[in-house]
Amino acid sequence: MTDAPVKTRRTGHILEVTLDRPKANAIDLATSRIMGEVFTEFRDDSDMRVAIVTGAGEKFFCPGWDLKAAADGDAVDGDYGKGGFGGLQELRGLNKPVIAAVNGICCGGGLELALSADIILAADHATFALPEIKSGTVADAATVKLPKRIPYHIAMEMLFTGRWIDVEEAARWGMVNHVYPAADLMSEAHKLAELLASGPPLVYAAIKEIVREAEDMNFQDAMNRITKSQFATVETLYRSEDQLEGARAFSERRDPVWKGK
Known part of the structure; x- marks a missing residue:
């Protein structure tokens, strides 16, 4: 309309x-x-x-x-x-x-x-x-x-x-x-x-969740949650095809193709 x-x-x-x-x-x-x-x-x-x-x-x-x-x-x-x-x-x-x-x-x-x-x-x-x-x-x-x-x-x-x-x-x-x-x-x-x-959507998701959730945490508590895979978006990122694609693209000296999965 x-x-x-x-x-x-x-x-x-x-x-x-x-x-x-x-x-x-x-x-x-x-x-x-x-x-x-x-x-x-x-x-x-x-x-x-x-x-x-x-x-x-x-x-x-x-x-x-x-x-x-x-x-x-x-x-x-x-x-x-x-x-x-x-x-x-x-x-x-x-x-x-x-x-x-x-x-x-x-x-x-x-x-x-x-x-x-x-x-x-x-x-x-x-x-x-x-x-x-x-x-x-x-x-x-x-x-x-x-x-x-x-x-x-x-x-x-x-x-x-x-x-x-x-x-x-x-x-x-x-x-x-x-x-x-x-x-x-x-x-x-x-x-x-x-x-x-054109950037990696799973990384953006992880950034936004970390920024949002860490706002009221001290630094070490936030880092502990990241390293212990206690942020859902970070866990998704580290188990994703895009994570592998980023490494492959770097080693092959080409632009990565992000799929968001």
Whole structure:
């Protein structure tokens, strides 16, 4: 449907997910549930290796929660669907790379959505904020995530004041990986996605599980779990055809052919 709030496009092993709800790409309960289904299907489809999430248009990536829908009866504690708000931030077992291509205003739950990706690319006019403080509420996911992603004092200032930062400052604090002219953003996102899609999916899965599970462990406990094969993705990797293929390709001085099995 052309008026669907979430549009998808498959290119090879890459899934492009576009939030398309004029005028601002805000997310209501129904849209969040659709996004949850989209990202769940991406997670479970062995042919899909990388996802790009972006917003339609040139002004907004996503401002987060749809306050107009809330005024019409959408409960803030309603059913967001699989993966929680926006379908990403609580989706279990998502062991594939996700790129956020931030094409404009990115605030509130929209910033939380971007922070749920593994890599953030941004257009040179993108801006970021957590304005929830001004409406007397808490940016819950961002309060958990942001102080771990950028310097603590900068994150707390954003949370306490709701102030906006431009893309140059976001890049300076490490919130975004790369900044591109707006006209180049999606082509650059696809270049990166193609690079990732050509890589070993079982290794990506192991990386994501280790990073996720080790976040609250000390170093030695995490290493012990790896060496004792206590991460399912690592065990799968070390028993896989791809593990043998990597060694063979190296010895034969050729590019490996990854099958994801």
